[in-house]
Amino acid sequence: MDRYRRQKAFQPIGELGQRKIAASKVGICGVGALGSAVAERLCRAGVGTLVLIDRDWVEWDNLPRQTLFTEKDAHEATPKSVAIQRHLHAINSHIALEAHVCDVQPDSISKLFAGCHLIVDGTDNFETRFLINDFCCQTNIPWVHAGIVGASGQSMTIIPGRTACFRCLVPEPPPAEQMQTCDSAGVIGPAVGLIANWQALEVLKYLVAGSEAMDGGLRTFDLWHGEIRKLTIRRQLPSDSQPGCRACVQRNFDFLSGHLGTQAKAMCGRNSVQINTTRSSMDLKTLAERLAQECEVSENSYMLKFELDGMSWTVFHDGRAIIRGTENVEEA
Known part of the structure; x- marks a missing residue:
């Protein structure tokens, strides 16, 4: 039996559309x-190909809303991209799945998303979104932005050169203290499901x-009150009073160039700081042996904790x- 027969029976997709889907490569x-x-x-x-990128590992408080992960993943602190690659392979072994345990950076983004026809925003921070926007504006790759807090969220599909870009919507990153996060305001699973399904539909x-x-257009969702709105976001074109969008009009890619962004940054709402070193690799075995003399070390194939x-x-x-244990970058 053809596993996609009901999808192909949907007239806007059909046989030709399914072939296009199978020939596509999407980065998440x-x-x-x-x-x-x-x-x-x-x-x-x-x-046909999914590129799965995440810098984090599965934790117990992920399980209520991140539906593919299991208690085994949390117990073993499995990197999210590795865990989801395994689970997706069990669902569909006929597609290609690339897993990357890393943070997307200006010097790595082009390699990570090489050959992708579209990129999906599953991030939890503005700096990475601005980086994706710069990269997509430069390379003319479409991307589907989304974000969620509590029972509310938004999504916007960005087609470089045709629609407004992310910096037309948000010209500069907002101060961290002004942003709600899933840690501070919570998040509920049904809201995640609806917005993620909207993103998948757009893809x-x-x-x-x-x-x-x-x-x-920008869609905003307030599931708790049953409200969905569509807002028209226009490209910030040059005028007498302003020079136009810095990214898609002026083509100044501040985040892609590395002029903006930091090597050390607080992870908003998580009481944690991430540090990106200049090293391309770390000998975790040697580091674990050194640290074992001072503290207890736990490790798996991808990382070590102490x-x-x-x-x-x-x-x-x-x-x-x-x-984890501070949001003070200098202290970390």
Whole structure:
């Protein structure tokens, strides 16, 4: 039996659309709540290649809303991209799945998303979104933005050169203290599911019908009060009073160039700081042997964890470290 027969029976997709889906490569930046749900939908729909990128590991408080992960994943602190690759392979073994345990950076983004027809925003921070926006504006790759807090969220499909870009919507990153986070305001699973399904629908629509099928509007969702709105976001074109959008009009890619963004940054709402070192790799075995003389060390194939100076450290193969117990970058 043809596993996609009912999908192909949907007239806007059909046989030709399914072939386009199968020939496509989609990058998903962040496979937590939104990203993992989008990945599952695209996997089941038969997208030919999924690139799964996440810097984090599965924790117990992920399980209520990140539906593909299991208690075993949390117990073993499995990197999210690795865990979801395994689960998606069990769902559809006929598609290609690339897993990357890393943070997307200006010097790595082009390699990570090489050959992608579209990128999905599953991130939890503005800096990465601005980086994705710069990269997509430069390379003319469409991307589907989304974000969620509590029972409310938003999504916007960005087609470079045709629709407003993310910096037309948000010209500069807002101060961290002004932003609500899932830690501070919470988040509920049904809201995650709805917004992720909207993102997945936008992806499939673009893969099948191209940019002409996309309207570029911003959708906002308030599930608790049953409200969905569509807002028209216009490109910030030059005028007598302003020079136009810095990214899609002026083509100044501040985040992609590395002029903006930091090597050490607080992870908003998580009482943690992430440090990106200049090293491309870290010998975790040697580091574990050195640390074992001072503290207890736990490790798996991707990272090692230890407690030191009252803070919890997690060090990854790519030289990155997450220090939990502070949001003070200088202290970390």
